[in-house]
Amino acid sequence: MTECSVTGSFPKNSLLSADRDVPDDPESAEAFAYYSDGAALVTGKGSYIGDIKLPRMLDASFVRSPIARGVIKRINAEAAAASVGVVRIGTGPQLVQAVPKALPHASMVLHASEHAPEQFNLPAYHLLPIDSVHYEGEAVAVVVADNRYRAEDAAELVDVEYEELRPVLDPETSLSPDCEQLFEDVVGNLALEGRFGSTEDAGSLFEEAALVLRRRYRMNRSGNPPLETVGVIAQYENRRLTVWSTIQRPQILRIALADILGLPESRVRVIAPQNIGGGFGWKSPMYRETAVIAWLATQLDRPVRWIEDRTEALKKGVHARDQIWEMVAAFDSDARILGLKSEVIADVGSVLVDMYGLLPSRLSATVPFPYDIPWIRTHLRCAITNKAPMGVNRPAGRMPAVWAIERLMDDAARELGVSPAQIRRINFVKEFPYNSPLGGTLTDSNYVATMDKLLSVFRYEERQQEAERLRTAGRKVGVGLAACVELCRPLCSFGGALFYNQPQYASVSLRMYPDGSVSIMSGDAPQGQMRHTTMAKVTAEELGADLEFIEVYTGDTLLSPITNSNTDVTSVCAIAARRLRSKVIAAASHLMGVDANESNFVCARGVVTHLPDGRKMSFREVAWTTIMRPFLLPDGSTPDLAETAYFEAAYAPTSFGAHAAMVEVDPDVGRIRILSYGFVGDCGKQLNPRGLHAAVTAGITTGISNTTHEAYIYDAQGQLITSNLKDYAMLTATEMPQEIIINHNDTPTAATIYGHKRMASEGVPAGVPPAIANAIIDAFSGSVDLTVVPFFPGDLWATTRDASQTPVAKR
Amino acid sequence: MVNDNQSQLVIVNFRVNGIDRQVSVEPRYALADVLRDELLLTGLHLGCEQGVCGTCMVLINGEPAVSCLTLAVEADGSDIQTIEHLSGGTSMPGKLEQSFIKHGAFQCGFCTPGFLVMGHHLLDKGLAKDRDTVRDNLSGNVCRCTGYEAIIDAIVAVAVGEDLK
Numbered sequence: 001m002t003e004c005s006v007t008g009s010f011p012k013n014s015l016l017s018a019d020r021d022v023p024d025d026p027e028s029a030e031a032f033a034y035y036s037d038g039a040a041l042v043t044g045k046g047s048y049i050g051d052i053k054l055p056r057m058l059d060a061s062f063v064r065s066p067i068a069r070g071v072i073k074r075i076n077a078e079a080a081a082a083s084v085g086v087v088r089i090g091t092g093p094q095l096v097q098a099v100p101k102a103l104p105h106a107s108m109v110l111h112a113s114e115h116a117p118e119q120f121n122l123p124a125y126h127l128l129p130i131d132s133v134h135y136e137g138e139a140v141a142v143v144v145a146d147n148r149y150r151a152e153d154a155a156e157l158v159d160v161e162y163e164e165l166r167p168v169l170d171p172e173t174s175l176s177p178d179c180e181q182l183f184e185d186v187v188g189n190l191a192l193e194g195r196f197g198s199t200e201d202a203g204s205l206f207e208e209a210a211l212v213l214r215r216r217y218r219m220n221r222s223g224n225p226p227l228e229t230v231g232v233i234a235q236y237e238n239r240r241l242t243v244w245s246t247i248q249r250p251q252i253l254r255i256a257l258a259d260i261l262g263l264p265e266s267r268v269r270v271i272a273p274q275n276i277g278g279g280f281g282w283k284s285p286m287y288r289e290t291a292v293i294a295w296l297a298t299q300l301d302r303p304v305r306w307i308e309d310r311t312e313a314l315k316k317g318v319h320a321r322d323q324i325w326e327m328v329a330a331f332d333s334d335a336r337i338l339g340l341k342s343e344v345i346a347d348v349g350s351v352l353v354d355m356y357g358l359l360p361s362r363l364s365a366t367v368p369f370p371y372d373i374p375w376i377r378t379h380l381r382c383a384i385t386n387k388a389p390m391g392v393n394r395p396a397g398r399m400p401a402v403w404a405i406e407r408l409m410d411d412a413a414r415e416l417g418v419s420p421a422q423i424r425r426i427n428f429v430k431e432f433p434y435n436s437p438l439g440g441t442l443t444d445s446n447y448v449a450t451m452d453k454l455l456s457v458f459r460y461e462e463r464q465q466e467a468e469r470l471r472t473a474g475r476k477v478g479v480g481l482a483a484c485v486e487l488c489r490p491l492c493s494f495g496g497a498l499f500y501n502q503p504q505y506a507s508v509s510l511r512m513y514p515d516g517s518v519s520i521m522s523g524d525a526p527q528g529q530m531r532h533t534t535m536a537k538v539t540a541e542e543l544g545a546d547l548e549f550i551e552v553y554t555g556d557t558l559l560s561p562i563t564n565s566n567t568d569v570t571s572v573c574a575i576a577a578r579r580l581r582s583k584v585i586a587a588a589s590h591l592m593g594v595d596a597n598e599s600n601f602v603c604a605r606g607v608v609t610h611l612p613d614g615r616k617m618s619f620r621e622v623a624w625t626t627i628m629r630p631f632l633l634p635d636g637s638t639p640d641l642a643e644t645a646y647f648e649a650a651y652a653p654t655s656f657g658a659h660a661a662m663v664e665v666d667p668d669v670g671r672i673r674i675l676s677y678g679f680v681g682d683c684g685k686q687l688n689p690r691g692l693h694a695a696v697t698a699g700i701t702t703g704i705s706n707t708t709h710e711a712y713i714y715d716a717q718g719q720l721i722t723s724n725l726k727d728y729a730m731l732t733a734t735e736m737p738q739e740i741i742i743n744h745n746d747t748p749t750a751a752t753i754y755g756h757k758r759m760a761s762e763g764v765p766a767g768v769p770p771a772i773a774n775a776i777i778d779a780f781s782g783s784v785d786l787t788v789v790p791f792f793p794g795d796l797w798a799t800t801r802d803a804s805q806t807p808v809a810k811r
Numbered sequence: 812m813v814n815d816n817q818s819q820l821v822i823v824n825f826r827v828n829g830i831d832r833q834v835s836v837e838p839r840y841a842l843a844d845v846l847r848d849e850l851l852l853t854g855l856h857l858g859c860e861q862g863v864c865g866t867c868m869v870l871i872n873g874e875p876a877v878s879c880l881t882l883a884v885e886a887d888g889s890d891i892q893t894i895e896h897l898s899g900g901t902s903m904p905g906k907l908e909q910s911f912i913k914h915g916a917f918q919c920g921f922c923t924p925g926f927l928v929m930g931h932h933l934l935d936k937g938l939a940k941d942r943d944t945v946r947d948n949l950s951g952n953v954c955r956c957t958g959y960e961a962i963i964d965a966i967v968a969v970a971v972g973e974d975l976k
Contacts, residue, residue, distance in 0.1 A: 033912050035901075041920030042908035042927060043901045044854020044894035051853040149839070227858040227866060227955050228921045277856065277921025278955050310859040528919020528956045690915040697958030698918070725863035725953070733949040733959040740960060 034533040034552060036274050037526075046275040049231035049246050054303040057233070058087055060293055061151035062306070063141040063158045064315065065133035068167035068386040068718025069182070072131050072140065072160060080143055080157040085150035088300060089158070090142040090292065092128035099127055099260060099295060103288065121191050122352050123183035123384065127260075127292050133162070134182065134350035135386050136719055137315025142292055144304055167718035171324070171347035171383035182350065182384050189384040191348050192358045196366050197377035198437040205339045205375055209330035211415055216326050217407050218788045219400035219769070221347070221712035223320035223393040224702050226527070228277020230316075231307040232290045234297035242269045243294050246276050248284040248565040251523045252502070254557045256286045257294050272525030272555025279527030280702075281392030284565050285318055285357070311723045318357070318391025319712050322347040323364060325404035335416045335423050339375040342404070348382045348390040357390050358382055363397030363487070368436035369405045370447050370485045370656060371427040376437050386718050394702060395486070395763045403789055406482040406770030414782055420481045420774060421455060428483075440487060442654045443749065444757075450682050450745040451483060454658040457743045458678030463662050471781065476665040476800075477675070480774030486655040486763030505648035506567035509560060510539065510576045512584070512641035514627045516606055516619030517549035523560035524569050530691040535573050538687075542577035543584075544603025545619060561644055568647060570687060571753040576645035583641055584608060587626045588617050590633055649751035656682040659767035661737075663775035670797030672708060672776065674737035679764065681742075684749045684757035696742050696764055703768020705731035711790045823887045827852070828896035836883045843867045843878035846893060854894035854924045858953065865952035868925040869893050875932050877951075894924035897931045907931060907966065909975045914965035918956030925952050930966040939970035 033039075040046050077089045102124035129140055141158050145151035168174045168182060174189040182189055206212055233244040241263060247253045250270040258265040276283065289306060296304045308316065326343040346361035365380035413423040428447040435441050455461070463479050470477040509521040520535050532552040540547045553559055581603055588608040589596040592615055602609045606619040623641055625632050630639040660678035665671070677700055686692055709729045713722045722728040748755025773786040776796070784803040791799075820835040827850060834849050841860075846852045846869070855878055858864035862880040869878045870892040899905040907930050910916070917923040926949065933939040933948055945963050954962065968975070 037920075038912050039901050039904055039908075041917055041923050042911050043898040043904055044852070044924050045901055046854075046920045046923075048853075048856065048921065050847070050857065149837070224955070226919070226921070227864060227953060228856065228919070229858075275920060277858075278919045280955070307857075310861055528921075530918060691918070694915045694918055694957040694961050697960050698954075698956050699958075701958040702955070724861045725859040726861065730864075730953045730955070732951075732953060733946045733963065736946070736959055740958075 032533065032537060032547060033530070034536045036552070037530045037533045041275070047273055048228060048275045048277055049233065049244060049273050050307050052233055052244055052273065054233065054235060057303040057305050058144050058146060058300065059148040059151045060142050060144045060296065060304055060306040061148065061155040062139040062289060062312065063143065063155045063160065064312065065136055065138045065140050065162075067133065067162055067164050068136045068169070069165045070133050070162040071165065072129065072133065073163055074161040075141060076159040077141065079159070080154040083145070083150065083154035083157055085146040086143060086154045087146065087302075088144040088296065090128065090296065092126055092130040092140065095127045095292070095295065096130055101260065102126055103260065120358060121186045122357070123186050123191075123350070125288070125351050127288055127295065135388050137312065137388060138351065139289055139292070139316070142296065144296055144300065148307075167386035169385055169387060169714055169716075169718055171345050171385055174383040174385050175345065175381055182386065186384055190381060191352065191384050192361065192380065192382040194362060194365060194380045195377070196380070196438050198375045202339055202341075202375050206328065206330045209338055210333035211331040211412065213329045213331070213408065213412050213415060214327070215329075215408055215411060216324065216787060217404040218324045219321045219403045220788065220790060221319050221322040221387070222706045222710040222790055223282065223318070223712070224280040224706070224765070225282050225313055225393075226278025226280055229308045229310060229313040230283065230287060230289070231305070232293045233303055233305045234294040235303040236297040236301070240267045240269065241294060241298060242271065243290070244271045244273060245290055246283050247272055247286070247290070248276075248279045248281070248525055248527060250525050250555050250557050251560070251562045252564060253286050253290070257291060260291050261295060261298065269556070269558045271557070274554065276525060276527040280394035281396050282318060283527065285391050287316070289316075310725060314712070314723050314728055315388060315720050317349065317388030318393070319349060319388050320360060320390065320393030321400055321706070322390065323361065323400035325400060327404060327408055329408055329412060331412055331416060335413070335418045335426050337371060337373050337412075337427050340373050342378045344378060344380045346380065346382045346390070347385050347387065349387040350384055350389060352389050360390060360392055360397035364399070364401040366438045366440060367398045367401065367487045368434070368438050368440045368442055368485060369401075370429055370442070370483050371405070372429045372434065378438060387714060388712070388720070394699075395766045398484070399706070399766045399769070402482070402484045402766040403769050406484070406767070407773060407787065410480070410770070410774045410777065421451070421460065424451060424481065424483055440654075441651065442485060443651060443751075444653060444684070445656050445682050445747050446745065447483065447656055450656055450680050451658045453743060453745045454660055454678055454680035457680065457741055458660045458676070460660060463676070467662065467778065471779070476667055476779040477662070478775045478778030478780070479660065479662050480771045480776070480778055482659040482767040482771035482774065484657055484659075484763060484767040486657065486757075487652055502564060503562065504564055504567065505646050506569055506572035507561040507563040507644070507646045508535070508569065508572045508576050509644040510580050510642060512580065512619070512623050514624045516623045517551070518543065518545055520550065520552045520573065521556070521559040522552070522554050522569055523557060523563040524567055525555035525565065529566070529695070530688060531569055533691075534688060535569050538570055538573040539577045542574050543581050544605070544608070546606040549606060561646070568649065568752055570756060571649075572645050572647040574753045575647055576643040579645065580641065580643040583643070584619065584622050587633060588622045591617065591622065591625060651751050653684060653749035653751045653757040655684065655757040655763065657764055657767050659771040661771040661775040663772055663779060665776055665779050665796065665800065667797070667800045670793035670795070670800065672772070672796065674704065674772065676739040676741065677737040678741040679743070680745055681764070682746050682757070683744065684746055684752070685755040686744060686746065687754065687756055693742060697740060699762070699764025700740060700768055701731050701736065703765035704735070704737070704772065706765060707769040707772050707790055708792060709735070709790070821884055823883050825886050825888065826890045828892060834883065838882070838884050840883045841879055842869075842881040842883045842886050845883040846878060846891070852893045852895055856921050856924060858921065863953070864922070865925040865929070866922045868928040868952070870897070870928060870932060873932075873935070875929055894927055897928060906969050906975060907934065910965040910968045910973070911962075913975055914961045914968065916957060916961040916965035922952060922954045926954065926962050933966060934969055939966050942967055
């Protein structure tokens with residue numbers, strides 16, 4: 001295998017320039033799935049939040065606003081309080097007595113905004129609103145009863161009187177000078193304004209260009225809510241608060257809850273269950289309901305549980321996408337892009353649950369495109385509206401930006417008379433590292449080769465010819481391309497200030513027991529990335545331990561060192577395991593009475609072998625002696641067979657994905673069929689090929705779902721009309737492409753232990769909408785235009801009908 | 812506190828995973844809640860409680876049903892099988908379960924019990940020989956992590972007798 005040099009910020013020592021093999025045998029990778037990633041999940045023994053039962057546990061249900069904007073005049077909870085089984089009712093005016101601090105000023109957000117270069121104006125809010133509501137579905141009161149049925153019954157009896165106000169639902173209206181201000185503390189409804197890109201003037205660049213293209217692209221609200229909703233259980237005993245939560249960032253939640261409730265952090269423990277039913281970023285914010293449930297537990301002397309239902313999940317948010325991109329692009333006659341000006345308006349909804357409410361928009365505006373654009377400026381404005389708050393949903397943030405640039409590239413290609421493949425090849429970044437004027441740096445990749453591999457495995461040219469032949473025969477078949485960069489954020493704190501209180505390092509503790517078995521304790525909370533398996537496998541390989549004797553504990557803040565969400569657990573386990581291996585070898589060499597030179601030892605399957613004489617000693621013998629009989633070791637030895645390691649990559653690796661779609665449209669009804677979908681990615685190095693394949697397929701699925709199925713649609717009164725899974729339609733097996741081709745063109749990064757980047761799968765959905773839209777436009781030979789996504793059969797039917805009535809192609 | 816009609820209980824008898832059970836439930840209780848909360852069969856999950864996502868699927872008299880929209884009282888006298896029984900348990904997972912692991916047919920595992928229940932049903936009825944039939948029959952189950960293809964592969968593999976080692 002290829003071993004990369006390591007330039008991470010951890011201490012350099014001889015072990016890190018590893019000369020041993022790392023787990024790269026796909027066959028052995030196939031064979032193993034850790035218990036809680038494998039056997040448990042196929043036998044109904046997974047351990048999710050809804051499966052936890054505590055004695056005397058109560059259930060909570062939230063009363064939610066039926067209107068998008070209004071003043072709370074009165075809350076009458078008398079009937080609810082008298083309802084069977086009700087133990088407690090909480091309202092905003094009551095809670096504010098106990099928790100007077102306003103959020104986000106009580107949580108970590110303020111610190112971030114103090115240190116960020118741009119102005120963050122997050123509206124302050126309380127755990128439950130005191131006097132006004134800002135979106136339909138906002139929690140206004142909470143009812144606690146002895147079971148969920150009774151809690152929900154009583155919640156319906158809470159009578160809230162509102163004075164209804166006209167909601168502001170359009171982000172451009174919200175930012176217009178004559179619009180009412182929706183929050184007292186957010187002037188002009190502007191939650192964030194940022195100017196990114198080239199500092200020097202554009203000069204005459206746009207005047208002298210061969211083509212200046214002005215386009216407006218829009219990506220409306222959709223997202224990637226997982227199948228398991230949010231859940232919380234809180235227990236307060238002996239002045240200690242324990243909170244089980246579906247949170248992706250248990251350590252960060254612990255810090256926030258301690259801050260909000262005024263408890264020392266040492267008394268707050270957060271546990272993310274061993275199994276979380278999908279996260280996709282949607283489970284990273286600290287929803288205000290979580291803090292309400294934690295507060296209730298401190299008051300009630302009984303554990304309190306809240307498992308939200310699907311309609312709550314859809315109405316409460318967080319939602320994603322929802323941006324408008326007005327672009328002016330300059331190209332020379334060789335189809336080279338010279339300059340790009342983008343005015344971006346992001347609708348971030350209301351009551352932003354934490355800093356992650358603004359992160360997606362900022363990422364969208366600043367993650368570099370894969371193209372070398374010499375002069376680029378992006379002006380971002382985030383508008384508050386009376387909709388559910390915005391948040392991170394796979395792929396975090398940049399999906400609308402990718403939609404805009406990839407549609408723009410195709411539109412420019414058509415104007416300039418070059419092919420979609422050509423215009424991309426001409427403009428791709430070719431020299432790495434590439435410092436984008438937007439701030440990010442693109443590293444360790446080869447976009448041209450990756451796209452070329454896609455064109456080859458997808459048989460792009462053949463398919464183009466076939467599509468043309470079918471079009472001649474009257475069918476509407478087309479082929480489209482797209483490309484996107486994935487910034488591997490969780491490996492590195494890029495953009496320092498924004499992550500001021502969001503450390504991006506990975507951490508892990510390993511502990512070897514007297515019998516030689518090892519527990520891995522990670523503060524990461526895997527949500528279905530097979531990360532338990534990865535941690536067990538990497539640790540076993542690097543340590544030379546037997547997989548059967550490794551147990552993985554995740555998501556418990558008491559067991560694990562501080563970390564964030566979805567970090568590079570692979571690298572950090574490798575580092576910790578290598579250090580622990582050194583300790584085992586040091587003890588074994590003493591017990592064998594031989595020189596401690598590590599190169600003389602091999603550790604495999606829980607046995608240390610001294611190569612020069614073939615002597616063997618089991619981990620059990622070494623560990624038992626070290627921990628139980630340390631007097632047999634040299635003076636000054638401690639019974640220490642534990643390791644805690646931290647890892648932060650020296651820079652944020654970037655990965656890349658090239659997309660291709662072949663699509664047929666039935667113009668009579670506007671239905672599309674994806675005949676084939678192709679993806680070639682660069683993930684640095686594949687560590688778990690089978691898991692990666694499923695995750696990439698899922699990314700394509702999410703992308704398609706966000707193109708033609710999933711959408712949060714509000715009516716004119718601000719009511720979410722897609723509030724169940726029939727209306728908020730997630731793609732099912734029957735709507736999948738008829739063929740999916742997945743391949744890889746990996747360039748390892750020097751920033752991680754094995755050269756792996758972020759599992760490239762996270763960014764996959766971003767490239768899908770433009771690939772499909774570009775294919776549809778090709779199916780109509782450029783006579784239709786698609787600038788708004790998601791689009792549904794009705795939209796497509798109307799668009800294509802209009803096109804068929806226009807003799808000349810639009811634009 | 813008033814003991815109103817909400818707490819009128821009804822006795823329900825059914826056979827669950829081969830064992831005769833009797834529970835007393837409110838008439839409004841969903842079968843899913845009774846199986847999970849009373850009988851501690853937490854293998855089935857609640858993804859939507861709107862009958863769409865399929866993760867609460869069980870077999871009732873051999874036919875797949877969404878237990879979130881089935882009242883417990885409706886199931887009186889019926890024979891119910893859940894994933895705990897169909898899978899053979901952690902000590903002896905069956906062929907379909909092994910196939911799911913081999914094909915990487917799940918990631919977070921939340922939807923998996925529903926797909927497995929449906930998979931067992933399709934295999935029993937001889938409807939799992941080809942991908943298209945399997946695909947059509949999975950339209951009532953949602954998965955967010957795999958993109959379905961591996962699930963279809965895993966079910967078909969058992970039907971065609973693929974070596975699962």
